[in-house]
Amino acid sequence: xxxxxxxxxxxxxxxxxxxxxxxxxxxxxxxxxxxxxxxxxxxxxxxxxxxxxxxxxxxxxxxxxxxxxxxxxxxxxxxxxxxxxxxxxxxxxxxxxxxxxxxxxxxxxxxxxxxxxxxxxxxxxxxxxxxxxxxxxxxxxxxxxxxxxxxxxxxxxxxxxxxxxxxxxxxxxxxxxxxxxxxxxxxxxxxxxxxxxxxxxxxxxxxxxxxxxxxxxxxxxxxxxxxxxxxxxxxxxxxxxxxxxxxxxxxxxxxxxxxxxxxxxxxxxxxxxxxxxxxxxxxxxxxxxxxxxxxxxxxxxxxxxxxxxxxxxxxxxxxxxxxxxxxxxxxxxxxxxxxxxxxxxxxxxxxxxxxxxxxxxxxxxxxxxxxxxxxxxxxxxxxxxxxxxxxxxxxxxxxxxxxxxxxxxxxxxxxxxxxxxxxxxxxxxxxxxxxxxxxxxxxxxxxxxxxxx
Numbered sequence: 107x108x109x110x111x112x113x114x115x116x117x118x119x120x121x122x123x124x125x126x127x128x129x130x131x132x133x134x135x136x137x138x139x140x141x142x143x144x145x146x147x148x149x150x151x152x153x154x155x156x157x158x159x160x161x162x163x164x165x166x167x168x169x170x171x172x173x174x175x176x177x178x179x180x181x182x183x184x185x186x187x188x189x190x191x192x193x194x195x196x197x198x199x200x201x202x203x204x205x206x207x208x209x210x211x212x213x214x215x216x217x218x219x220x221x222x223x224x225x226x227x228x229x230x231x232x233x234x235x236x237x238x239x240x241x242x243x244x245x246x247x248x249x250x251x252x253x254x255x256x257x258x259x260x261x262x263x264x265x266x267x268x269x270x271x272x273x274x275x276x277x278x279x280x281x282x283x284x285x286x287x288x289x290x291x292x293x294x295x296x297x298x299x300x301x302x303x304x305x306x307x308x309x310x311x312x313x314x315x316x317x318x319x320x321x322x323x324x325x326x327x328x329x330x331x332x333x334x335x336x337x338x339x340x341x342x343x344x345x346x347x348x349x350x351x352x353x354x355x356x357x358x359x360x361x362x363x364x365x366x367x368x369x370x371x372x373x374x375x376x377x378x379x380x381x382x383x384x385x386x387x388x389x390x391x392x393x394x395x396x397x398x399x400x401x402x403x404x405x406x407x408x409x410x411x412x413x414x415x416x417x418x419x420x421x422x423x424x425x426x427x428x429x430x431x432x433x434x435x436x437x438x439x440x441x442x443x444x445x446x447x448x449x450x451x452x453x454x455x456x457x458x459x460x461x462x463x464x465x466x467x468x469x470x471x472x473x474x475x476x477x478x479x480x481x482x483x484x485x486x487x488x489x490x491x492x493x494x495x496x497x498x499x500x501x502x503x504x505x506x507x508x509x510x511x512x513x514x515x516x517x518x519x520x521x522x523x524x525x526x527x528x529x530x531x532x533x534x535x536x537x538x539x540x541x542x543x544x545x546x547x548x549x550x551x552x553x554x555x556x557x558x559x
């Protein structure tokens with residue numbers, strides 16, 4: 107007879123205690139504990155123990171072969187995955203509700219089924235008819251794409267065994283459950299054990315499995331942290347609801363880089379790859395206005411030219427506000443402090459607003475100089491030349507520090523018609539740029555202001 111035990115699990119962070127508590131000691135959330143009954147001997151991870159016995163090998167004697175990857179005919183999606191989908195991998199995709207996770211995976215499933223064979227799309231939150239309505243809007247008509255409405259993981263595994271698909275999509279991991287456990291679907295125990303069971307299924311059958319994950323109000327993946335450790339790849343689908351662009355980022359990838367970025371445009375017929383995002387983001391730019399600057403950011407191996415807008419106005423409150431969209435607000439506050447200390451530009455009586463246009467979020471310090479110049483430009487109401495791109499990280503001493511991939515950034519700017527590039531003077535030596543663009547190296551903020559203003 108299987109052993110059972112009762113425990114109390116925090117539904118926010120997964121903290122476990124043998125008795126109920128009013129407040130979680132881990133995440134400090136009130137009234138988040140629920141009682142769960144766990145069947146100790148039926149954990150999916152325990153079932154495989156002892157079935158296979160591996161022997162240690164000398165690493166130089168281990169033979170390797172090129173890993174086959176499945177392509178989805180969506181270059182942006184394949185780029186983020188490291189060049190395609192690895193057989194036997196488990197991929198977790200998270201994002202806000204309505205951002206387009208199901209749309210993306212339905213389009214990818216259609217492409218995979220047309221190229222490689224049967225694909226199983228398991229929907230636990232929508233009926234088959236609802237999925238059909240979305241597929242009609244997206245133009246999905248593959249004869250090899252199967253849709254299953256099921257929440258019981260044991261039944262899902264039976265269908266996988268019978269169909270032997272080339273890929274499986276589970277939408278979502280919070281909706282499926284194992285009947286061995288008494289807790290409700292979406293609980294910490296169910297998410298952890300279902301993910302472990304699907305991992306074993308993917309490795310044993312050598313088929314890729316996509317898992318859709320919900321996110322919390324803070325924007326992180328719901329469920330225990332072990333969920334991200336179990337899977338091979340973790341992707342985040344981001345974007346503003348009021349913008350048509352969507353960004354796919356890799357937070358974890360065992361088979362590729364985590365620096366790549368995929369950009370999509372949401373249209374009536376689904377998600378469409380953006381082939382030249384720099385040109386698209388700058389297409390609606392207004393010229394000859396103060397506070398508008400073009401910067402160059404590196405996302406993986408791709409350079410992106412983006413417009414930074416700044417607005418400086420006199421505050422009507424006792425304490426000035428710093429508001430940032432698409433960039434860390436603390437970084438903006440740091441740059442304002444550098445301006446105050448190094449060049450004596452006091453904005454203690456002004457509200458400062460900074461925005462990265464297009465709905466993108468940029469965390470790279472290579473745009474620091476552009477943000478700083480945009481703030482000064484609007485504060486003094488002096489427009490910046492619209493054909494100038496600004497690159498560089500700003501140190502606390504006011505110095506302009508070097509950034510990686512400077513040649514790639516400048517070539518992208520020259521290709522789009524920019525005539526002048528402001529960048530760290532450190533890169534001036536050995537820089538080989540054949541395009542027609544003026545190269546101006548600056549060492550500190552004073553050099554930048556003398557050139558631009």
